Amino acid sequence: MSQQHSYMQVRSPCVSVCEYNEHYYCIGCKRHMDEIIDWLDYSDEERVSVMQQLRTRDISQPSGLSFKNY
DSSP: OOOOOOTTOSOOOOOSOOOBOTTSBBTTTOOBHHHHHHGGGSOHHHHHHHHHHHTTOOTTSOOSOOOOOO
């Protein structure tokens, strides 16, 4: 039986070090600013995907993500 995630079960990786580098990545949690802004709208599957990417994310290099204009 596969484990299903209920909405909002996957918690934010925020570590309360909210400072951004020149590529709009948080140096605390490694999320891109767009991922942080959109986090509450993400499904748990999307959150799990982001969490998996964070394990190996190198924030010293641009990733191709571009900052959204809100």
